Amino acid sequence: MIVLRMLLGRVLSLVPLLLGVTLFVFVVMRFSPTDPALAAFDGANATDEQLDRFRRENGLLDPLPVQYVRFVWQLMQGDFGTSVITKQPVADIITTALPLTVQLTLMGLVIGIVVSVPLGVISAIFRDRWPDQVIRIVSLAGVAAPAFWIALLLVQWLAVGEGLFPTSGYVSINDSFTGWLNSMTLPAVSLALPVAAQLTRIIRTSMVEELDKDYVRTARGGGLPPVVVVGRNVLRNALVTPLTVLGLRLGYLLGGAVVIETMFALPGMGQNMIQAVNDGDSSKVQGFVITIAVGFVLVNLIVDILYLIANPRLRSHS
Known part of the structure:
Protein backbone atom coordinates (compact mmCIF):
# COMPACT_ATOMS: atom_id res chain seq x y z
CA MET A 1 0.00 0.00 0.00
CA ILE A 2 2.89 2.38 0.75
CA VAL A 3 4.41 1.72 -2.66
CA LEU A 4 1.05 2.18 -4.39
CA ARG A 5 0.45 5.45 -2.56
CA MET A 6 3.89 6.75 -3.52
CA LEU A 7 3.38 5.60 -7.09
CA LEU A 8 0.04 7.41 -7.26
CA GLY A 9 1.73 10.56 -5.96
CA ARG A 10 4.40 10.30 -8.65
CA VAL A 11 1.79 9.85 -11.39
CA LEU A 12 -0.30 12.80 -10.19
CA SER A 13 2.80 15.00 -10.09
CA LEU A 14 3.30 14.31 -13.79
CA VAL A 15 0.09 16.13 -14.75
CA PRO A 16 1.33 19.72 -14.09
CA LEU A 17 4.73 18.75 -15.47
CA LEU A 18 3.27 17.56 -18.78
CA LEU A 19 1.02 20.62 -18.97
CA GLY A 20 4.10 22.77 -18.46
CA VAL A 21 5.85 20.95 -21.30
CA THR A 22 2.91 21.48 -23.66
CA LEU A 23 2.68 25.17 -22.70
CA PHE A 24 6.40 25.69 -23.26
CA VAL A 25 6.33 24.01 -26.68
CA PHE A 26 3.16 25.90 -27.66
CA VAL A 27 4.57 29.31 -26.69
CA VAL A 28 7.93 28.72 -28.37
CA MET A 29 6.31 27.60 -31.62
CA ARG A 30 3.72 30.41 -31.66
CA PHE A 31 6.37 33.10 -31.15
CA SER A 32 8.90 31.58 -33.52
CA PRO A 33 9.51 33.37 -36.84
CA THR A 34 8.23 30.33 -38.73
CA ASP A 35 4.85 30.90 -40.36
CA PRO A 36 2.91 27.63 -40.93
CA ALA A 37 0.94 29.29 -43.71
CA LEU A 38 4.07 30.24 -45.66
CA ALA A 39 5.48 26.75 -45.11
CA ALA A 40 2.26 25.15 -46.37
CA PHE A 41 2.26 27.16 -49.61
CA ASP A 42 6.02 27.27 -50.00
CA GLY A 43 5.85 31.06 -49.59
CA ALA A 44 6.46 32.34 -53.10
CA ASN A 45 3.37 30.87 -54.79
CA ALA A 46 0.78 31.97 -52.20
CA THR A 47 -1.40 35.07 -52.34
CA ASP A 48 -2.35 37.06 -49.26
CA GLU A 49 -5.91 35.75 -49.55
CA GLN A 50 -4.72 32.14 -49.59
CA LEU A 51 -2.50 32.72 -46.56
CA ASP A 52 -5.33 34.39 -44.62
CA ARG A 53 -7.75 31.59 -45.52
CA PHE A 54 -5.26 28.97 -44.35
CA ARG A 55 -4.76 30.79 -41.04
CA ARG A 56 -8.53 31.08 -40.47
CA GLU A 57 -9.21 27.44 -41.37
CA ASN A 58 -6.48 26.23 -38.99
CA GLY A 59 -7.43 28.55 -36.13
CA LEU A 60 -4.16 30.49 -36.26
CA LEU A 61 -6.02 33.81 -35.90
CA ASP A 62 -7.85 32.75 -32.72
CA PRO A 63 -6.70 34.15 -29.34
CA LEU A 64 -3.69 32.29 -27.95
CA PRO A 65 -5.57 30.84 -24.93
CA VAL A 66 -8.15 29.36 -27.30
CA GLN A 67 -5.42 27.90 -29.49
CA TYR A 68 -3.66 26.38 -26.48
CA VAL A 69 -6.81 24.74 -25.10
CA ARG A 70 -7.57 23.30 -28.53
CA PHE A 71 -3.95 22.14 -28.83
CA VAL A 72 -4.06 20.29 -25.48
CA TRP A 73 -7.48 18.80 -26.24
CA GLN A 74 -6.20 17.42 -29.55
CA LEU A 75 -3.14 15.96 -27.82
CA MET A 76 -5.35 14.21 -25.26
CA GLN A 77 -7.13 12.54 -28.20
CA GLY A 78 -3.84 11.46 -29.77
CA ASP A 79 -4.10 14.08 -32.52
CA PHE A 80 -0.72 15.76 -33.12
CA GLY A 81 -1.99 17.68 -36.12
CA THR A 82 -1.13 17.33 -39.79
CA SER A 83 2.15 18.09 -41.48
CA VAL A 84 1.79 21.24 -43.58
CA ILE A 85 4.41 19.90 -45.99
CA THR A 86 3.50 16.24 -46.58
CA LYS A 87 -0.15 16.49 -45.42
CA GLN A 88 0.36 13.33 -43.37
CA PRO A 89 -0.95 13.01 -39.81
CA VAL A 90 1.98 13.75 -37.50
CA ALA A 91 0.97 10.79 -35.31
CA ASP A 92 1.59 8.44 -38.26
CA ILE A 93 5.04 9.94 -38.86
CA ILE A 94 5.90 9.55 -35.16
CA THR A 95 4.69 5.96 -35.17
CA THR A 96 7.10 5.21 -38.02
Missing part, protein backbone atom coordinates in the same frame (compact mmCIF):
# COMPACT_ATOMS: atom_id res chain seq x y z
CA ALA A 97 10.10 7.13 -36.64
CA LEU A 98 9.82 6.45 -32.90
CA PRO A 99 10.71 2.71 -32.93
CA LEU A 100 14.13 3.42 -34.44
CA THR A 101 14.90 6.10 -31.83
CA VAL A 102 13.80 3.71 -29.07
CA GLN A 103 16.03 0.97 -30.50
CA LEU A 104 19.01 3.34 -30.63
CA THR A 105 18.39 4.64 -27.10
CA LEU A 106 17.96 1.19 -25.55
CA MET A 107 20.98 -0.17 -27.40
CA GLY A 108 23.06 2.75 -26.16
CA LEU A 109 21.75 2.21 -22.62
CA VAL A 110 22.65 -1.49 -22.64
CA ILE A 111 26.15 -0.77 -23.94
CA GLY A 112 26.59 1.96 -21.34
CA ILE A 113 25.57 -0.33 -18.48
CA VAL A 114 27.64 -3.28 -19.72
CA VAL A 115 30.73 -1.07 -19.94
CA SER A 116 30.26 1.03 -16.79
CA VAL A 117 29.36 -1.58 -14.16
CA PRO A 118 32.51 -3.73 -14.40
CA LEU A 119 34.76 -0.69 -14.84
CA GLY A 120 33.22 1.05 -11.83
CA VAL A 121 33.55 -2.07 -9.69
CA ILE A 122 37.17 -2.71 -10.73
CA SER A 123 38.05 0.93 -10.12
CA ALA A 124 36.60 0.81 -6.58
CA ILE A 125 38.20 -2.53 -5.67
CA PHE A 126 41.64 -1.35 -6.82
CA ARG A 127 41.21 2.10 -5.30
CA ASP A 128 44.20 4.42 -5.77
CA ARG A 129 46.16 1.72 -7.60
CA TRP A 130 47.05 1.69 -11.29
CA PRO A 131 43.78 0.08 -12.58
CA ASP A 132 41.82 2.73 -10.72
CA GLN A 133 44.01 5.54 -12.06
CA VAL A 134 43.70 4.32 -15.65
CA ILE A 135 39.92 3.90 -15.45
CA ARG A 136 39.49 7.32 -13.85
CA ILE A 137 41.54 9.03 -16.56
CA VAL A 138 39.69 7.22 -19.36
CA SER A 139 36.29 7.93 -17.82
CA LEU A 140 37.16 11.60 -17.36
CA ALA A 141 38.09 11.79 -21.04
CA GLY A 142 34.81 10.09 -21.92
CA VAL A 143 32.81 12.60 -19.88
CA ALA A 144 34.54 15.49 -21.66
CA ALA A 145 34.07 14.03 -25.16
CA PRO A 146 30.73 14.87 -26.86
CA ALA A 147 28.88 12.08 -28.63
CA PHE A 148 29.18 13.64 -32.09
CA TRP A 149 32.98 13.90 -31.75
CA ILE A 150 33.18 10.24 -30.73
CA ALA A 151 30.97 9.39 -33.70
CA LEU A 152 33.34 11.17 -36.09
CA LEU A 153 36.33 9.28 -34.68
CA LEU A 154 34.56 5.93 -34.88
CA VAL A 155 33.46 6.55 -38.47
CA GLN A 156 36.97 7.58 -39.48
CA TRP A 157 38.53 4.57 -37.76
CA LEU A 158 36.09 1.66 -38.05
CA ALA A 159 34.01 2.65 -41.08
CA VAL A 160 36.34 4.54 -43.43
CA GLY A 161 39.64 3.10 -42.23
CA GLU A 162 38.83 -0.54 -41.44
CA GLY A 163 35.60 -0.88 -43.42
CA LEU A 164 33.96 -2.88 -40.63
CA PHE A 165 30.76 -0.82 -40.50
CA PRO A 166 28.81 1.38 -42.91
CA THR A 167 29.34 5.14 -42.64
CA SER A 168 25.60 5.85 -42.74
CA GLY A 169 22.22 4.40 -43.63
CA TYR A 170 19.77 2.08 -41.95
CA VAL A 171 18.73 -1.54 -42.49
CA SER A 172 15.50 -2.69 -40.87
CA ILE A 173 15.78 -5.60 -38.46
CA ASN A 174 12.94 -7.24 -40.42
CA ASP A 175 15.06 -7.25 -43.56
CA SER A 176 18.36 -8.42 -42.08
CA PHE A 177 19.42 -8.76 -38.46
CA THR A 178 23.11 -8.58 -39.42
CA GLY A 179 22.52 -5.51 -41.55
CA TRP A 180 20.52 -3.88 -38.74
CA LEU A 181 23.26 -4.62 -36.21
CA ASN A 182 25.94 -3.21 -38.51
CA SER A 183 23.96 -0.03 -39.16
CA MET A 184 23.15 0.54 -35.47
CA THR A 185 26.46 -0.36 -33.80
CA LEU A 186 28.45 2.82 -34.42
CA PRO A 187 25.54 5.18 -33.60
CA ALA A 188 24.77 3.25 -30.40
CA VAL A 189 28.41 3.13 -29.28
CA SER A 190 28.83 6.85 -30.01
CA LEU A 191 25.78 7.58 -27.89
CA ALA A 192 26.73 5.17 -25.11
CA LEU A 193 30.37 6.01 -24.37
CA PRO A 194 29.83 9.41 -22.68
CA VAL A 195 27.04 7.90 -20.57
CA ALA A 196 29.23 4.90 -19.71
CA ALA A 197 32.00 7.24 -18.60
CA GLN A 198 29.67 9.17 -16.30
CA LEU A 199 28.11 6.03 -14.84
CA THR A 200 31.56 4.51 -14.27
CA ARG A 201 32.56 7.44 -12.07
CA ILE A 202 29.27 7.35 -10.16
CA ILE A 203 29.43 3.58 -9.60
CA ARG A 204 33.04 3.86 -8.48
CA THR A 205 32.17 6.53 -5.90
CA SER A 206 29.14 4.60 -4.65
CA MET A 207 31.16 1.36 -4.40
CA VAL A 208 33.95 3.08 -2.43
CA GLU A 209 31.40 4.41 0.07
CA GLU A 210 29.91 0.94 0.54
CA LEU A 211 33.29 -0.78 0.86
CA ASP A 212 34.17 1.54 3.76
CA LYS A 213 31.08 0.61 5.80
CA ASP A 214 31.18 -1.55 8.92
CA TYR A 215 29.13 -4.45 7.54
CA VAL A 216 31.75 -5.04 4.83
CA ARG A 217 34.55 -5.24 7.38
CA THR A 218 32.42 -7.57 9.50
CA ALA A 219 31.69 -9.84 6.55
CA ARG A 220 35.34 -10.00 5.60
CA GLY A 221 36.32 -10.64 9.21
CA GLY A 222 33.82 -13.51 9.30
CA GLY A 223 35.69 -15.24 6.51
CA LEU A 224 33.32 -14.57 3.60
CA PRO A 225 35.11 -14.59 0.25
CA PRO A 226 35.56 -11.11 -1.28
CA VAL A 227 33.58 -12.17 -4.37
CA VAL A 228 30.57 -13.01 -2.21
CA VAL A 229 30.84 -9.81 -0.17
CA VAL A 230 31.11 -7.60 -3.25
CA GLY A 231 28.64 -9.45 -5.45
CA ARG A 232 25.92 -10.19 -2.92
CA ASN A 233 25.94 -7.10 -0.72
CA VAL A 234 28.17 -4.26 -1.80
CA LEU A 235 27.26 -4.14 -5.48
CA ARG A 236 23.52 -4.40 -4.83
CA ASN A 237 23.60 -1.53 -2.32
CA ALA A 238 26.00 0.56 -4.38
CA LEU A 239 23.80 0.45 -7.49
CA VAL A 240 20.90 2.25 -5.79
CA THR A 241 22.51 5.68 -6.27
CA PRO A 242 23.47 5.16 -9.95
CA LEU A 243 19.90 4.01 -10.56
CA THR A 244 18.62 7.47 -9.67
CA VAL A 245 21.02 9.03 -12.18
CA LEU A 246 20.03 6.59 -14.89
CA GLY A 247 16.79 8.44 -15.64
CA LEU A 248 18.66 11.66 -16.39
CA ARG A 249 21.17 9.74 -18.50
CA LEU A 250 18.30 8.28 -20.52
CA GLY A 251 17.20 11.83 -21.18
CA TYR A 252 20.71 12.54 -22.45
CA LEU A 253 20.48 9.49 -24.72
CA LEU A 254 17.16 10.67 -26.15
CA GLY A 255 18.53 14.14 -26.76
CA GLY A 256 21.80 12.86 -28.18
CA ALA A 257 19.90 10.60 -30.57
CA VAL A 258 18.75 13.73 -32.43
CA VAL A 259 22.32 14.57 -33.45
CA ILE A 260 23.52 11.00 -33.91
CA GLU A 261 20.60 10.01 -36.14
CA THR A 262 21.31 13.00 -38.37
CA MET A 263 25.01 12.15 -38.62
CA PHE A 264 24.34 8.51 -39.59
CA ALA A 265 21.26 9.23 -41.74
CA LEU A 266 18.97 7.13 -39.54
CA PRO A 267 15.26 7.84 -40.22
CA GLY A 268 14.30 8.24 -36.56
CA MET A 269 12.81 11.05 -34.51
CA GLY A 270 15.99 13.11 -34.62
CA GLN A 271 16.46 13.26 -38.36
CA ASN A 272 12.73 13.87 -38.89
CA MET A 273 12.76 16.70 -36.35
CA ILE A 274 15.76 18.40 -37.96
CA GLN A 275 14.05 18.13 -41.34
CA ALA A 276 10.83 19.56 -39.88
CA VAL A 277 12.74 22.54 -38.45
CA ASN A 278 14.40 23.18 -41.82
CA ASP A 279 11.01 22.96 -43.59
CA GLY A 280 9.25 25.18 -41.05
CA ASP A 281 6.77 22.37 -40.35
CA SER A 282 5.60 23.50 -36.90
CA SER A 283 3.12 20.65 -36.40
CA LYS A 284 5.83 18.03 -36.83
CA VAL A 285 8.25 19.90 -34.57
CA GLN A 286 5.59 20.16 -31.85
CA GLY A 287 4.72 16.49 -32.13
CA PHE A 288 8.33 15.30 -32.02
CA VAL A 289 9.34 17.55 -29.10
CA ILE A 290 6.31 16.59 -27.03
CA THR A 291 6.82 12.89 -27.74
CA ILE A 292 10.46 13.05 -26.64
CA ALA A 293 9.53 15.09 -23.54
CA VAL A 294 6.76 12.66 -22.56
CA GLY A 295 9.15 9.75 -23.11
CA PHE A 296 11.70 11.40 -20.84
CA VAL A 297 9.08 11.95 -18.12
CA LEU A 298 7.80 8.36 -18.33
CA VAL A 299 11.33 6.96 -18.20
CA ASN A 300 12.01 8.92 -15.03
CA LEU A 301 8.75 7.62 -13.55
CA ILE A 302 9.90 4.04 -14.25
CA VAL A 303 13.28 4.81 -12.66
CA ASP A 304 11.49 6.20 -9.58
CA ILE A 305 9.52 2.96 -9.29
CA LEU A 306 12.68 0.87 -9.62
CA TYR A 307 14.32 3.06 -6.98
CA LEU A 308 11.44 2.38 -4.59
CA ILE A 309 11.80 -1.33 -5.20
CA ALA A 310 15.59 -1.31 -4.84
CA ASN A 311 15.65 0.85 -1.70
CA PRO A 312 13.49 -0.69 1.06
CA ARG A 313 14.67 1.95 3.53
CA LEU A 314 12.91 4.63 1.49
CA ARG A 315 9.65 2.68 1.64
CA SER A 316 9.95 2.17 5.38
CA HIS A 317 10.46 5.90 6.01
CA SER A 318 7.54 6.93 3.78
Whole structure:
Protein backbone atom coordinates (compact mmCIF):
# COMPACT_ATOMS: atom_id res chain seq x y z
CA MET A 1 0.00 0.00 0.00
CA ILE A 2 2.89 2.38 0.75
CA VAL A 3 4.41 1.72 -2.66
CA LEU A 4 1.05 2.18 -4.39
CA ARG A 5 0.45 5.45 -2.56
CA MET A 6 3.89 6.75 -3.52
CA LEU A 7 3.38 5.60 -7.09
CA LEU A 8 0.04 7.41 -7.26
CA GLY A 9 1.73 10.56 -5.96
CA ARG A 10 4.40 10.30 -8.65
CA VAL A 11 1.79 9.85 -11.39
CA LEU A 12 -0.30 12.80 -10.19
CA SER A 13 2.80 15.00 -10.09
CA LEU A 14 3.30 14.31 -13.79
CA VAL A 15 0.09 16.13 -14.75
CA PRO A 16 1.33 19.72 -14.09
CA LEU A 17 4.73 18.75 -15.47
CA LEU A 18 3.27 17.56 -18.78
CA LEU A 19 1.02 20.62 -18.97
CA GLY A 20 4.10 22.77 -18.46
CA VAL A 21 5.85 20.95 -21.30
CA THR A 22 2.91 21.48 -23.66
CA LEU A 23 2.68 25.17 -22.70
CA PHE A 24 6.40 25.69 -23.26
CA VAL A 25 6.33 24.01 -26.68
CA PHE A 26 3.16 25.90 -27.66
CA VAL A 27 4.57 29.31 -26.69
CA VAL A 28 7.93 28.72 -28.37
CA MET A 29 6.31 27.60 -31.62
CA ARG A 30 3.72 30.41 -31.66
CA PHE A 31 6.37 33.10 -31.15
CA SER A 32 8.90 31.58 -33.52
CA PRO A 33 9.51 33.37 -36.84
CA THR A 34 8.23 30.33 -38.73
CA ASP A 35 4.85 30.90 -40.36
CA PRO A 36 2.91 27.63 -40.93
CA ALA A 37 0.94 29.29 -43.71
CA LEU A 38 4.07 30.24 -45.66
CA ALA A 39 5.48 26.75 -45.11
CA ALA A 40 2.26 25.15 -46.37
CA PHE A 41 2.26 27.16 -49.61
CA ASP A 42 6.02 27.27 -50.00
CA GLY A 43 5.85 31.06 -49.59
CA ALA A 44 6.46 32.34 -53.10
CA ASN A 45 3.37 30.87 -54.79
CA ALA A 46 0.78 31.97 -52.20
CA THR A 47 -1.40 35.07 -52.34
CA ASP A 48 -2.35 37.06 -49.26
CA GLU A 49 -5.91 35.75 -49.55
CA GLN A 50 -4.72 32.14 -49.59
CA LEU A 51 -2.50 32.72 -46.56
CA ASP A 52 -5.33 34.39 -44.62
CA ARG A 53 -7.75 31.59 -45.52
CA PHE A 54 -5.26 28.97 -44.35
CA ARG A 55 -4.76 30.79 -41.04
CA ARG A 56 -8.53 31.08 -40.47
CA GLU A 57 -9.21 27.44 -41.37
CA ASN A 58 -6.48 26.23 -38.99
CA GLY A 59 -7.43 28.55 -36.13
CA LEU A 60 -4.16 30.49 -36.26
CA LEU A 61 -6.02 33.81 -35.90
CA ASP A 62 -7.85 32.75 -32.72
CA PRO A 63 -6.70 34.15 -29.34
CA LEU A 64 -3.69 32.29 -27.95
CA PRO A 65 -5.57 30.84 -24.93
CA VAL A 66 -8.15 29.36 -27.30
CA GLN A 67 -5.42 27.90 -29.49
CA TYR A 68 -3.66 26.38 -26.48
CA VAL A 69 -6.81 24.74 -25.10
CA ARG A 70 -7.57 23.30 -28.53
CA PHE A 71 -3.95 22.14 -28.83
CA VAL A 72 -4.06 20.29 -25.48
CA TRP A 73 -7.48 18.80 -26.24
CA GLN A 74 -6.20 17.42 -29.55
CA LEU A 75 -3.14 15.96 -27.82
CA MET A 76 -5.35 14.21 -25.26
CA GLN A 77 -7.13 12.54 -28.20
CA GLY A 78 -3.84 11.46 -29.77
CA ASP A 79 -4.10 14.08 -32.52
CA PHE A 80 -0.72 15.76 -33.12
CA GLY A 81 -1.99 17.68 -36.12
CA THR A 82 -1.13 17.33 -39.79
CA SER A 83 2.15 18.09 -41.48
CA VAL A 84 1.79 21.24 -43.58
CA ILE A 85 4.41 19.90 -45.99
CA THR A 86 3.50 16.24 -46.58
CA LYS A 87 -0.15 16.49 -45.42
CA GLN A 88 0.36 13.33 -43.37
CA PRO A 89 -0.95 13.01 -39.81
CA VAL A 90 1.98 13.75 -37.50
CA ALA A 91 0.97 10.79 -35.31
CA ASP A 92 1.59 8.44 -38.26
CA ILE A 93 5.04 9.94 -38.86
CA ILE A 94 5.90 9.55 -35.16
CA THR A 95 4.69 5.96 -35.17
CA THR A 96 7.10 5.21 -38.02
CA ALA A 97 10.10 7.13 -36.64
CA LEU A 98 9.82 6.45 -32.90
CA PRO A 99 10.71 2.71 -32.93
CA LEU A 100 14.13 3.42 -34.44
CA THR A 101 14.90 6.10 -31.83
CA VAL A 102 13.80 3.71 -29.07
CA GLN A 103 16.03 0.97 -30.50
CA LEU A 104 19.01 3.34 -30.63
CA THR A 105 18.39 4.64 -27.10
CA LEU A 106 17.96 1.19 -25.55
CA MET A 107 20.98 -0.17 -27.40
CA GLY A 108 23.06 2.75 -26.16
CA LEU A 109 21.75 2.21 -22.62
CA VAL A 110 22.65 -1.49 -22.64
CA ILE A 111 26.15 -0.77 -23.94
CA GLY A 112 26.59 1.96 -21.34
CA ILE A 113 25.57 -0.33 -18.48
CA VAL A 114 27.64 -3.28 -19.72
CA VAL A 115 30.73 -1.07 -19.94
CA SER A 116 30.26 1.03 -16.79
CA VAL A 117 29.36 -1.58 -14.16
CA PRO A 118 32.51 -3.73 -14.40
CA LEU A 119 34.76 -0.69 -14.84
CA GLY A 120 33.22 1.05 -11.83
CA VAL A 121 33.55 -2.07 -9.69
CA ILE A 122 37.17 -2.71 -10.73
CA SER A 123 38.05 0.93 -10.12
CA ALA A 124 36.60 0.81 -6.58
CA ILE A 125 38.20 -2.53 -5.67
CA PHE A 126 41.64 -1.35 -6.82
CA ARG A 127 41.21 2.10 -5.30
CA ASP A 128 44.20 4.42 -5.77
CA ARG A 129 46.16 1.72 -7.60
CA TRP A 130 47.05 1.69 -11.29
CA PRO A 131 43.78 0.08 -12.58
CA ASP A 132 41.82 2.73 -10.72
CA GLN A 133 44.01 5.54 -12.06
CA VAL A 134 43.70 4.32 -15.65
CA ILE A 135 39.92 3.90 -15.45
CA ARG A 136 39.49 7.32 -13.85
CA ILE A 137 41.54 9.03 -16.56
CA VAL A 138 39.69 7.22 -19.36
CA SER A 139 36.29 7.93 -17.82
CA LEU A 140 37.16 11.60 -17.36
CA ALA A 141 38.09 11.79 -21.04
CA GLY A 142 34.81 10.09 -21.92
CA VAL A 143 32.81 12.60 -19.88
CA ALA A 144 34.54 15.49 -21.66
CA ALA A 145 34.07 14.03 -25.16
CA PRO A 146 30.73 14.87 -26.86
CA ALA A 147 28.88 12.08 -28.63
CA PHE A 148 29.18 13.64 -32.09
CA TRP A 149 32.98 13.90 -31.75
CA ILE A 150 33.18 10.24 -30.73
CA ALA A 151 30.97 9.39 -33.70
CA LEU A 152 33.34 11.17 -36.09
CA LEU A 153 36.33 9.28 -34.68
CA LEU A 154 34.56 5.93 -34.88
CA VAL A 155 33.46 6.55 -38.47
CA GLN A 156 36.97 7.58 -39.48
CA TRP A 157 38.53 4.57 -37.76
CA LEU A 158 36.09 1.66 -38.05
CA ALA A 159 34.01 2.65 -41.08
CA VAL A 160 36.34 4.54 -43.43
CA GLY A 161 39.64 3.10 -42.23
CA GLU A 162 38.83 -0.54 -41.44
CA GLY A 163 35.60 -0.88 -43.42
CA LEU A 164 33.96 -2.88 -40.63
CA PHE A 165 30.76 -0.82 -40.50
CA PRO A 166 28.81 1.38 -42.91
CA THR A 167 29.34 5.14 -42.64
CA SER A 168 25.60 5.85 -42.74
CA GLY A 169 22.22 4.40 -43.63
CA TYR A 170 19.77 2.08 -41.95
CA VAL A 171 18.73 -1.54 -42.49
CA SER A 172 15.50 -2.69 -40.87
CA ILE A 173 15.78 -5.60 -38.46
CA ASN A 174 12.94 -7.24 -40.42
CA ASP A 175 15.06 -7.25 -43.56
CA SER A 176 18.36 -8.42 -42.08
CA PHE A 177 19.42 -8.76 -38.46
CA THR A 178 23.11 -8.58 -39.42
CA GLY A 179 22.52 -5.51 -41.55
CA TRP A 180 20.52 -3.88 -38.74
CA LEU A 181 23.26 -4.62 -36.21
CA ASN A 182 25.94 -3.21 -38.51
CA SER A 183 23.96 -0.03 -39.16
CA MET A 184 23.15 0.54 -35.47
CA THR A 185 26.46 -0.36 -33.80
CA LEU A 186 28.45 2.82 -34.42
CA PRO A 187 25.54 5.18 -33.60
CA ALA A 188 24.77 3.25 -30.40
CA VAL A 189 28.41 3.13 -29.28
CA SER A 190 28.83 6.85 -30.01
CA LEU A 191 25.78 7.58 -27.89
CA ALA A 192 26.73 5.17 -25.11
CA LEU A 193 30.37 6.01 -24.37
CA PRO A 194 29.83 9.41 -22.68
CA VAL A 195 27.04 7.90 -20.57
CA ALA A 196 29.23 4.90 -19.71
CA ALA A 197 32.00 7.24 -18.60
CA GLN A 198 29.67 9.17 -16.30
CA LEU A 199 28.11 6.03 -14.84
CA THR A 200 31.56 4.51 -14.27
CA ARG A 201 32.56 7.44 -12.07
CA ILE A 202 29.27 7.35 -10.16
CA ILE A 203 29.43 3.58 -9.60
CA ARG A 204 33.04 3.86 -8.48
CA THR A 205 32.17 6.53 -5.90
CA SER A 206 29.14 4.60 -4.65
CA MET A 207 31.16 1.36 -4.40
CA VAL A 208 33.95 3.08 -2.43
CA GLU A 209 31.40 4.41 0.07
CA GLU A 210 29.91 0.94 0.54
CA LEU A 211 33.29 -0.78 0.86
CA ASP A 212 34.17 1.54 3.76
CA LYS A 213 31.08 0.61 5.80
CA ASP A 214 31.18 -1.55 8.92
CA TYR A 215 29.13 -4.45 7.54
CA VAL A 216 31.75 -5.04 4.83
CA ARG A 217 34.55 -5.24 7.38
CA THR A 218 32.42 -7.57 9.50
CA ALA A 219 31.69 -9.84 6.55
CA ARG A 220 35.34 -10.00 5.60
CA GLY A 221 36.32 -10.64 9.21
CA GLY A 222 33.82 -13.51 9.30
CA GLY A 223 35.69 -15.24 6.51
CA LEU A 224 33.32 -14.57 3.60
CA PRO A 225 35.11 -14.59 0.25
CA PRO A 226 35.56 -11.11 -1.28
CA VAL A 227 33.58 -12.17 -4.37
CA VAL A 228 30.57 -13.01 -2.21
CA VAL A 229 30.84 -9.81 -0.17
CA VAL A 230 31.11 -7.60 -3.25
CA GLY A 231 28.64 -9.45 -5.45
CA ARG A 232 25.92 -10.19 -2.92
CA ASN A 233 25.94 -7.10 -0.72
CA VAL A 234 28.17 -4.26 -1.80
CA LEU A 235 27.26 -4.14 -5.48
CA ARG A 236 23.52 -4.40 -4.83
CA ASN A 237 23.60 -1.53 -2.32
CA ALA A 238 26.00 0.56 -4.38
CA LEU A 239 23.80 0.45 -7.49
CA VAL A 240 20.90 2.25 -5.79
CA THR A 241 22.51 5.68 -6.27
CA PRO A 242 23.47 5.16 -9.95
CA LEU A 243 19.90 4.01 -10.56
CA THR A 244 18.62 7.47 -9.67
CA VAL A 245 21.02 9.03 -12.18
CA LEU A 246 20.03 6.59 -14.89
CA GLY A 247 16.79 8.44 -15.64
CA LEU A 248 18.66 11.66 -16.39
CA ARG A 249 21.17 9.74 -18.50
CA LEU A 250 18.30 8.28 -20.52
CA GLY A 251 17.20 11.83 -21.18
CA TYR A 252 20.71 12.54 -22.45
CA LEU A 253 20.48 9.49 -24.72
CA LEU A 254 17.16 10.67 -26.15
CA GLY A 255 18.53 14.14 -26.76
CA GLY A 256 21.80 12.86 -28.18
CA ALA A 257 19.90 10.60 -30.57
CA VAL A 258 18.75 13.73 -32.43
CA VAL A 259 22.32 14.57 -33.45
CA ILE A 260 23.52 11.00 -33.91
CA GLU A 261 20.60 10.01 -36.14
CA THR A 262 21.31 13.00 -38.37
CA MET A 263 25.01 12.15 -38.62
CA PHE A 264 24.34 8.51 -39.59
CA ALA A 265 21.26 9.23 -41.74
CA LEU A 266 18.97 7.13 -39.54
CA PRO A 267 15.26 7.84 -40.22
CA GLY A 268 14.30 8.24 -36.56
CA MET A 269 12.81 11.05 -34.51
CA GLY A 270 15.99 13.11 -34.62
CA GLN A 271 16.46 13.26 -38.36
CA ASN A 272 12.73 13.87 -38.89
CA MET A 273 12.76 16.70 -36.35
CA ILE A 274 15.76 18.40 -37.96
CA GLN A 275 14.05 18.13 -41.34
CA ALA A 276 10.83 19.56 -39.88
CA VAL A 277 12.74 22.54 -38.45
CA ASN A 278 14.40 23.18 -41.82
CA ASP A 279 11.01 22.96 -43.59
CA GLY A 280 9.25 25.18 -41.05
CA ASP A 281 6.77 22.37 -40.35
CA SER A 282 5.60 23.50 -36.90
CA SER A 283 3.12 20.65 -36.40
CA LYS A 284 5.83 18.03 -36.83
CA VAL A 285 8.25 19.90 -34.57
CA GLN A 286 5.59 20.16 -31.85
CA GLY A 287 4.72 16.49 -32.13
CA PHE A 288 8.33 15.30 -32.02
CA VAL A 289 9.34 17.55 -29.10
CA ILE A 290 6.31 16.59 -27.03
CA THR A 291 6.82 12.89 -27.74
CA ILE A 292 10.46 13.05 -26.64
CA ALA A 293 9.53 15.09 -23.54
CA VAL A 294 6.76 12.66 -22.56
CA GLY A 295 9.15 9.75 -23.11
CA PHE A 296 11.70 11.40 -20.84
CA VAL A 297 9.08 11.95 -18.12
CA LEU A 298 7.80 8.36 -18.33
CA VAL A 299 11.33 6.96 -18.20
CA ASN A 300 12.01 8.92 -15.03
CA LEU A 301 8.75 7.62 -13.55
CA ILE A 302 9.90 4.04 -14.25
CA VAL A 303 13.28 4.81 -12.66
CA ASP A 304 11.49 6.20 -9.58
CA ILE A 305 9.52 2.96 -9.29
CA LEU A 306 12.68 0.87 -9.62
CA TYR A 307 14.32 3.06 -6.98
CA LEU A 308 11.44 2.38 -4.59
CA ILE A 309 11.80 -1.33 -5.20
CA ALA A 310 15.59 -1.31 -4.84
CA ASN A 311 15.65 0.85 -1.70
CA PRO A 312 13.49 -0.69 1.06
CA ARG A 313 14.67 1.95 3.53
CA LEU A 314 12.91 4.63 1.49
CA ARG A 315 9.65 2.68 1.64
CA SER A 316 9.95 2.17 5.38
CA HIS A 317 10.46 5.90 6.01
CA SER A 318 7.54 6.93 3.78
